[in-house]
Structure formats: structure tokens, C-alpha cells
Amino acid sequence: xxxxxxxxxxxxxxxxxxxxxxxxxxxxxxxxxxxxxxxxxxxxxxxxxxxxxxxxxxxxxxxxxxxxxxxxxxxxxxxxxxxxxxxxxxxxxxxxxxxxxxxxxxxxxxxxxxxxxxxxxxxxxxxxxxxxxxxxxxxxxxxxxxxxxxxxxxxxxxxxxxxxxxxxxxxxxxxxxxxxxxxxxxxxxxxxxxxxxxxxxxxxxxxxxxxxxxxxxxxxxxxxxxxxxxxxxxxxxxxxxxxxxxxxxxxxxxxx
Amino acid sequence: xxxxxxxxxxxxxxxxxxxxxxxxxxxxxxxxxxxxxxxxxxxxxxxxxxxxxxxxxxxxxxxxxxxxxxxxxxxxxxxxxxxxxxxxxxxxxxxxxxxxxxxxxxxxxxxxxxxxxxxxxxxxxxxxxxxxxxxxxxxxxxxxxxxxxxxxxxxxxxxxxxxxxxxxxxxxxxxxxxxxxxxxxxxxxxxxxxxxxxxxxxxxxxxxxxxxxxxxxxxxxxxxxxxxxxxxxxxxxxxxxxxxxxxxxxxxxxxxxxxxxxxxxxxxxxxxxxxxxxxxxxxxxxxxxxxxxxxxxxxxxxxxxxxxxxxxxxxxxxxxxxxxxxxxxxxxxxxxxxxxxxxxxxxxxxxxxxxxxxxxxxxxxxxxxxxxxxxxxxxxxxxxxxxxxxxxxxxxxxxxxxxxxxxxxxxxxxxxxxxxxxxxxxxxxxxxxxxxxxxxxxxxxxxxxxxxxxxxxxxxxxxxxxxxxxxxxxxxxxxxxxxxxxxxxxxxxxxxxxxxxxxxxxxxxxxxxxxxxxxxxxxxxxxxxxxxxxxxxxxxxxxxxxxxxxxxxxxxxxxxxxxxxxxxxxxxxxxxxxxxxxxxxxxxxxxxxxxxxxxxxxxxxxxxxxxxxxxxxxxxxxxxxxxxxxxxxxxxxxxxxxxxxxxxxxxxx
Numbered sequence: 043x044x045x046x047x048x049x050x051x052x053x054x055x056x057x058x059x060x061x062x063x064x065x066x067x068x069x070x071x072x073x074x075x076x077x078x079x080x081x082x083x084x085x086x087x088x089x090x091x092x093x094x095x096x097x098x099x100x101x102x103x104x105x106x107x108x109x110x111x112x113x114x115x116x117x118x119x120x121x122x123x124x125x126x127x128x129x130x131x132x133x134x135x136x137x138x139x140x141x142x143x144x145x146x147x148x149x150x151x152x153x154x155x156x157x158x159x160x161x162x163x164x165x166x167x168x169x170x171x172x173x174x175x176x177x178x179x180x181x182x183x184x185x186x187x188x189x190x191x192x193x194x195x196x197x198x199x200x201x202x203x204x205x206x207x208x209x210x211x212x213x214x215x216x217x218x219x220x221x222x223x224x225x226x227x228x229x230x231x232x233x234x235x236x237x238x239x240x241x242x243x244x245x246x247x248x249x250x251x252x253x254x255x256x257x258x259x260x261x262x263x264x265x266x267x268x269x270x271x272x273x274x275x276x277x278x279x280x281x282x283x284x285x286x287x288x289x290x291x292x293x294x295x296x297x298x
Numbered sequence: 299x300x301x302x303x304x305x306x307x308x309x310x311x312x313x314x315x316x317x318x319x320x321x322x323x324x325x326x327x328x329x330x331x332x333x334x335x336x337x338x339x340x341x342x343x344x345x346x347x348x349x350x351x352x353x354x355x356x357x358x359x360x361x362x363x364x365x366x367x368x369x370x371x372x373x374x375x376x377x378x379x380x381x382x383x384x385x386x387x388x389x390x391x392x393x394x395x396x397x398x399x400x401x402x403x404x405x406x407x408x409x410x411x412x413x414x415x416x417x418x419x420x421x422x423x424x425x426x427x428x429x430x431x432x433x434x435x436x437x438x439x440x441x442x443x444x445x446x447x448x449x450x451x452x453x454x455x456x457x458x459x460x461x462x463x464x465x466x467x468x469x470x471x472x473x474x475x476x477x478x479x480x481x482x483x484x485x486x487x488x489x490x491x492x493x494x495x496x497x498x499x500x501x502x503x504x505x506x507x508x509x510x511x512x513x514x515x516x517x518x519x520x521x522x523x524x525x526x527x528x529x530x531x532x533x534x535x536x537x538x539x540x541x542x543x544x545x546x547x548x549x550x551x552x553x554x555x556x557x558x559x560x561x562x563x564x565x566x567x568x569x570x571x572x573x574x575x576x577x578x579x580x581x582x583x584x585x586x587x588x589x590x591x592x593x594x595x596x597x598x599x600x601x602x603x604x605x606x607x608x609x610x611x612x613x614x615x616x617x618x619x620x621x622x623x624x625x626x627x628x629x630x631x632x633x634x635x636x637x638x639x640x641x642x643x644x645x646x647x648x649x650x651x652x653x654x655x656x657x658x659x660x661x662x663x664x665x666x667x668x669x670x671x672x673x674x675x676x677x678x679x680x681x682x683x684x685x686x687x688x689x690x691x692x693x694x695x696x697x698x699x700x701x702x703x704x705x706x707x708x709x710x711x712x713x714x715x716x717x718x719x720x721x722x723x724x725x726x727x728x729x730x731x732x733x734x735x736x737x738x739x740x741x742x743x744x745x746x747x748x749x750x751x752x753x754x755x756x757x758x759x760x761x762x763x764x765x766x767x768x769x770x771x772x773x774x775x776x777x778x779x780x781x782x783x784x785x786x787x788x789x790x791x792x793x794x795x796x797x798x799x800x801x802x803x804x805x806x807x808x809x810x811x812x813x814x815x816x817x818x819x820x821x822x823x824x825x826x827x828x829x830x831x832x833x834x835x836x837x838x839x840x841x842x843x844x845x846x847x848x849x850x851x852x853x854x855x856x857x858x859x860x861x862x863x864x865x866x867x868x869x870x871x872x873x874x875x876x877x878x879x880x881x882x883x884x885x886x887x888x889x890x891x892x893x894x895x896x897x898x899x900x901x902x903x904x905x906x907x908x909x910x911x912x913x914x915x916x917x918x919x920x921x922x923x924x925x926x927x928x929x930x931x932x933x934x935x936x937x938x939x940x941x942x943x944x945x946x947x948x949x950x951x
Contacts, residue, residue: 054303054321058553059554061555062554062555068605073602080638131322227308
């Protein structure tokens with residue numbers, strides 16, 4: 043039986059790397075007394091699969107993990123969050139878990155975009171608004187990236203699903219515990235960025251908008267997938283998740 | 299500024315491995331400072347990855363935090379990239395637990411496990427805003443302490459530390475806390491007053507209350523107390539019963555990868571195998587075993603609490619633990635691990651019994667197997683009193699290859715007293731025979747030979763020995779490299795320690811107070827993280843020595859005579875100096891000494907001097923016990939014919 047778990051990562055723990063996160067989860071599950079299926083072979087490891095890596099230093103309101111439970115684990119996915127959360131490091135909570143039907147797409151394959159909040163260091167609010175309007179109006183947005191050791195120019199524009207200064211959005215549509223209180227060193231930007239076919243990273247977006255800008259705090263607020271033609275989160279969590287599934291909070295700024 | 303975090307946080311995304319600096323480990327304490335609590339900042343002056351697992355520091359961290367009148371937090375040396383940021387942004391050294399600034403603590407105490415970290419102590423003090431020399435500190439500054447194996451000769455850092463704890467810290471930290479607490483209650487007036495009080499605590503050495511004088515030829519004349527509060531001789535601290543100290547109870551579980559990343563349970567402290575090169579085995583006597591039941595409890599509870607799937611049973615020679623098989627069996631069968639718990643024994647005795655235990659415990663994940671014969675010939679092993687017979691060694695390796703291991707790692711020292719080229723080359727010869735054993739089992743096998751340059755240490759029988767020069771060590775390594783290049787040795791991987799680093803380790807290990815100025819200059823010239831090969835710079839040390847008119851050869855390569863006053867003669871690890879001298883003479887005569895756990899006491903001083911005894915559950919040596927106990931040592935160098943049909947018997951004797 044496989045379970046999909048949704049959890050957050052906030053505060054000091056955001057400096058934990060994706061690689062370290064796997065080990066933290068393995069130990070957390072053992073501490074929680076939850077038996078996990080192990081791989082076969084010379085060096086058996088617990089069967090856990092993680093979704094899209096969150097860069098070291100970024101925070102998130104919704105990360106995902108698929109756990110292959112041991113046949114004798116004796117727990118239902120619904121029971122998992124309460125069992126696991128007390129054993130997670132400070133700043134991480136298991137929010138929800140669901141049973142994963144056999145044949146469900148992996149997280150890597152299922153998630154098509156993420157919504158981010160970025161604290162932008164460099165511009166003032168007006169400069170940032172201007173750049174956002176310019177980028178949304180542009181047909182293409184050149185971005186230099188490094189591929190296999192050489193620099194190539196790609197178009198960042200298709201990777202931008204939605205883009206808006208945070209202060210232009212309806213505050214009721216934003217997560218309550220987002221960056222608004224914590225990040226005050228620059229204007230906040232909300233961006234939905236594609237993860238398929240090519241992913242556009244928050245740092246790349248900023249570079250495409252203005253190479254002189256730097257990122258401050260960065261928070262992933264949502265990951266998006268499509269089920270039966272409808273856009274939704276892999277596991278909706280809380281009122282906002284349910285609402286966001288039907289109408290994106292920043293629909294007004296959606297790119298065509 | 300109270301909380302450094304707000305200033306540190308914006309920079310963490312731009313340094314390597316920022317998780318080193320966030321704390322948040324399972325088991326971390328977030329103690330609330332209060333005027334009545336003596337605040338200790340326990341510093342391991344190396345990277346977090348090296349320092350976090352240190353059991354000594356974790357034990358004291360818990361003991362102090364259990365006391366209502368104390369609190370303890372931890373700090374580690376920031377890597378060079380963060381140090382640069384901290385200096386640029388004026389961010390002080392901080393604790394990882396609450397990110398408070400180091401100068402808010404009453405005591406800043408360093409755990410020193412290696413001489414090469416001494417320059418990092420200065421880096422940490424300076425980042426903390428504490429004057430690096432104790433003479434420049436006032437009553438406002440924290441007290442600066444040190445402990446750990448490398449402080450048995452604390453003279454090279456005598457100018458920097460206010461006090462040193464010799465030996466086990468479990469009891470001493472509480473007595474120091476009480477003294478500092480009283481001093482704080484009294485308004486924390488006179489720094490000299492608290493130093494005098496500390497000097498009266500057993501095991502505590504206050505260097506500033508002593509004066510070192512030198513003879514015209516440069517040798518030490520004496521180190522004498524210059525204050526009535528300072529004892530003539532400072533004796534080390536020894537806890538009598540490890541069973542009374544089941545620490546750490548809440549071992550820290552780091553979030554990011556560190557060395558020894560597993561549950562560690564100390565099964566005994568001390569070792570009486572009597573290897574003459576081994577400082578740890580000399581200064582930690584006597585042997586004090588933890589009751590087997592307590593070990594099993596600590597393993598079971600530790601696995602549940604931490605979520606680790608590996609436990610190491612630590613000591614200086616774990617296969618010697620009475621009832622090792624039962625303890626290992628209990629750990630393996632632990633239901634929490636669901637059969638996936640692996641047990642590791644970090645220091646294996648060399649014999650077939652040990653390999654049997656290893657085979658039993660490494661069912662889950664079988665990595666390489668490591669043995670430490672330390673020397674390539676029986677003659678040399680008699681000199682160093684590492685009494686492993688050839689028969690035991692080959693039986694161990696044969697057993698390892700029979701039981702499925704493909705890779706065996708062997709540790710050796712070179713540059714030992716009386717070592718000839720035949721002894722040196724014996725290392726490769728021994729490794730070749732191990733390969734032949736693999737071949738006899740029908741597979742190739744591989745042997746990794748790891749060679750370190752021998753560094754004489756204080757309170758060992760070799761403390762009088764003039765160590766090999768860098769050139770001589772390099773020549774011996776080259777001998778080994780040439781020998782390992784031969785066709786027969788094709789599956790021998792040879793690794794060696796940089797002789798330049800051994801040289802500096804040797805300099806500081808037996809140095810005197812005149813080296814304080816050298817250490818300070820090396821630090822000022824940028825010489826931090828000297829135990830990291832990418833940062834180590836011999837030139838900095840050579841220049842600093844020359845600038846202060848000191849001679850590297852004189853410190854490192856000169857044999858000391860019996861009447862010479864050594865820089866640590868006013869300190870005591872419990873060992874009689876005439877015992878050590880006799881051992882030095884016996885070494886030169888190639889005479890071995892048996893393990894006193896199971897044979898009559900030869901009065902080294904460690905038990906008799908302190909009125910304590912060995913705590914060993916078994917009255918007889920362990921099954922298959924090798925290394926000289928109950929064996930016919932006349933035949934030590936014989937190679938068993940059955941194992942090696944291609945070699946004549948008696949070779950290597």
C-alpha cells in the first residue's frame with residue numbers, strides 16, 4: 043500500500059538540503075513506529091519517493107512524499123499525519139495523507155506547475171510592477187542558462203503561467219501564513235511557474251526579469267496537477283487549497 | 299546583540315551546507331538563560347560534521363543541562379566561507395541551539411581531540427570577541443576552558459586558555475559550575491579569584507598560576523606553581539564506574555550528514571592492551587566496562603528514540619567487552635529495527651573470533667572490514683607492544699575472505715622506534731599474503747593499506763622518542779609505494795597520511811609554552827583548519843618557528859633523555875613516569891607486556907594512584923583473545939603453514 047503525504051517546511055529548517063531531507067524522513071518514520079517497505083538487494087533502503095526538489099533555503103506550504111508502506115504496517119494513510127508529525131523536526135508538519143491507487147502517476151510526472159512567493163531584492167514596488175507588466179506583454183523573454191557546460195539562450199516566457207505583484211492580489215485569496223509578515227526587505231512577487239516540459243525556477247525568473255535583482259525569502263505555496271481535466275493540488279489542504287483548486291487566486295494576472 | 303539569527307539568516311543561502319548552522323537536531327536543548335544559571339558554550343573547533351558526533355561534548359551538554367544551576371549550548375567552527383561573512387558583517391561566534399552570541403556565556407569550553415585544531419581555537423575566540431590571550435581578559439569576559447585528549451599536553455595553548463580539565467569531565471563540570479556560580483553571586487569581581495578557586499578542583503589545571511623556566515641550552519628547567527592555590531602536580535580526573543553515567547541519554551540526531559552518523563553507545567572506557575604508541579590507551583586507564591544490561595538498554599532505547607538503523611558499540615577495542623556476543627545479539631534482534639539494524643564495531647581486535655562476530659552483525663550491509671596490525675613484522679609489533687601474532691592476523695583475514703568479504707583494510711604506522719626498512723617493507727609483504735589468502739578462496743580480493751606517520755605523544759612510553767623527519771617518512775612511504783607497484787601487489791591500494799601534517803602534529807604534541815606565540819602567528823597568517831589537507835600549510839609553521847627563533851628539528855626529531863624535564867611533568871595521567879620509562883626500555887629490547895585485565899597488576903599507577911580498579915565483568919580473557927594474553931609469544935612471528943603453503947614456516951620471525 044502506498045500513501046502520499048503532504049507536509050510543509052518553514053523557518054530554520056529551510057536550509058536543509060533535499061538530499062538530507064530523505065534521511066530525515068527515514069528516521070522520522072522509524073521513530074513514529076511506521077513500517078516501510080524496503081528495496082531488495084545488497085543495500086536495502088526504505089522505499090520513499092520524493093516530488094520536485096525544493097532548493098535549499100526555500101520554504102514551502104506544500105511538499106509531497108510517496109511512502110511504500112510495509113504490508114504489515116497496520117496504519118491507514120489517514121492516520122499517518124498524526125503519527126508522524128510529532129517526530130518531524132521543528133518547522134515541518136505532516137498536514138494530510140491519502141491512499142495512492144496503484145498506477146497513479148509519480149509526483150515528478152503529475153505536477154505541472156508550482157506557485158511561488160518571492161521577496162525581490164533590488165527594485166521598489168513600482169519598478170517591479172513595470173517589469174511584471176512588460177514580461178506578461180512580451181512574446182518571448184530571453185534567458186541564458188547553462189546546459190552541459192556551455193551557455194545557451196532559452197525563452198523563459200512559456201514557463202510563466204501567471205505573474206503578479208502580491209499587493210495587486212485579493213488578500214483573502216492568499217495563504218494566511220505566507221511571506222507577508224516575514225519578508226519585508228523588498229516587494230513580494232507571486233508567480234506560477236511551469237515544471238513541464240521545461241521547468242522555470244524562481245531564480246531564473248528573476249534573472250529574466252532583471253539580472254540585477256536578487257531573491258530574498260522564497261516560498262512555494264502550491265503545486266498543481268490535473269485530475270480529470272481539472273486543475274488541483276495533489277492533496278488539497280485547508281479551505282484555501284479547495285478554493286484554489288477551482289479558481290486560482292491570481293487568475294486576473296494569468297497569462298494566456 | 300542577543301539573537302544572532304536575524305543577522306545570520308540572510309547570508310546562509312550563499313554559504314556551503316547551511317544546515318550546519320541551524321541547530322534543530324533531535325535532542326537539542328533550547329535552555330532559557332537566567333542570572334542564577336552558569337552558561338556554558340561547548341565548542342568543537344572543527345566543522346559541524348566532525349564535531350557534532352563527539353560523544354564527550356554531548357555527555358557534558360546533557361549533564362550540564364540537567365543541572366538547575368547550569369545551561370549548555372553548542373558551537374562549531376564556521377567554515378571559511380561563513381567566517382568571511384561573519385567578519386564582514388560583524389557577526390559573532392554563536393550557539394547553534396539558540397543562536398545567542400558567544401560572549402553571553404559564562405564559560406566557553408573547547409573540546410580538543412587533535413593538536414591541529416589549536417589555531418581554530420584562536421579563530422573561535424576572536425570571532426567571539428574574546429581576547430585570545432588569557433592575560434588580556436577581564437572579569438567581563440567568559441572563562442575559557444579546554445578538555446579532551448589533546449589537552450594532556452596543554453602547554454602550547456597555556457597562554458590562551460584559563461583552565462584545562464584533565465581526564466573525565468563528568469564530575470569536574472559540575473564542580474566548576476558550582477565555583478563559577480558562587481563567583482557570579484559574589485558580583486563576579488576579580489578574575490584571579492575564580493582562577494584560584496578553579497585550581498583547587500581536582501583535575502583542573504590553571505596554566506597562568508604556573509611559570510615555566512628554561513635551561514641555557516633551551517631545555518625546560520621546571521614548570522612550578524607561582525600561586526599557593528595551585529598544586530605542585532595536577533592529577534587527571536577519573537570516574538570510577540561508567541554504569542553511573544549512562545550518557546548521552548538523548549544523543550543528538552543531526553539533520554544533515556555528519557561523520558559517525560549512527561547511534562553510538564560507549565561500552566567501556568580505557569584500554570590496557572598497552573600499545574606503546576597509543577596515547578588514548580595510556581591516558582584513559584583503567585578499563586571501566588558498562589554493565590551489559592545497561593548497554594542493551596541504551597541500544598534499545600536509543601534506536602527507538604533516534605530512528606537510526608545503525609548502532610556502534612564504541613570503545614578502544616570493542617571485541618574485548620565481556621559478553622560482546624550477547625549484547626550484539628540483542629541489538630540485532632531488536633524488533634524496532636525490523637531486522638534492518640546493523641551493528642558496527644569501530645575498533646576490531648585482530649583474530650578469527652572477532653571476524654565471527656563481525657560476520658554475524660553485518661548481515662544487513664556488509665562493508666569493508668578493517669584491522670590495525672600497526673606494524674609489518676613481529677619484531678616491530680613487539681617493540682610497540684601490539685602483540686598480534688601472524689597466525690592470528692592471517693586467521694582473521696582468512697576468515698573474513700571465507701565469510702564473504704572481498705575488501706580488507708589494514709592500518710599501519712611507519713616511523714616507529716627502531717624501525718628498519720625490513721620492518722617497513724613487511725607491511726606490503728603482509729598485505730600480499732592477505733591477497734594470497736583471498737586467491738586460495740578462489741577470488742581476487744583487495745587489500746587497502748593505510749599508513750600513518752608515527753607521532754610521539756605525551757604520557758606514552760614513546761614520549762622520549764625523536765620522531766622521523768619528513769624526508770625519512772617520505773622515503774619510507776616511497777619504499778612502500780615501490781613495493782606495492784610490483785605485479786604481486788596489484789590489488790593492494792596504498793594510502794598514506796601527509797608527512798608534513800605529521801610533522802606539525804609532532805611539534806605541537808610535545809611542545810612547550812614557547813609555541814603559543816607560534817600558534818598565534820600561524821592563525822594570524824590565515825592558518826585555520828590545519829587538519830584539512832586543502833588548508834594545511836607547513837610553510838606557515840616553519841616561518842612562525844623561525845620568526846620566534848625556535849627550531850623544528852629540536853622539538854620534533856630530538857630523542858629526550860631520562861633526566862629531561864618534559865613540558866607535562868607537572869601534570870599526571872596517573873601513570874608513574876618510571877613505568878613509562880621502563881616500557882620505553884622494554885620496547886627497545888623488544889619485550890612485550892601482557893594485558894593486566896587478566897594477568898597480575900604491574901602497577902602503572904592508573905588504578906593504585908587513585909584507589910580505583912578495573913571494572914571488567916569477565917575474569918578470563920575473551921574467547922579467541924589474542925594480542926599476547928595467554929598465548930605462547932615465542933611463536934608470535936611464525937606463519938602457519940596450513941594457511942600459506944607457498945611460504946616456508948618461520949618467515950618474518
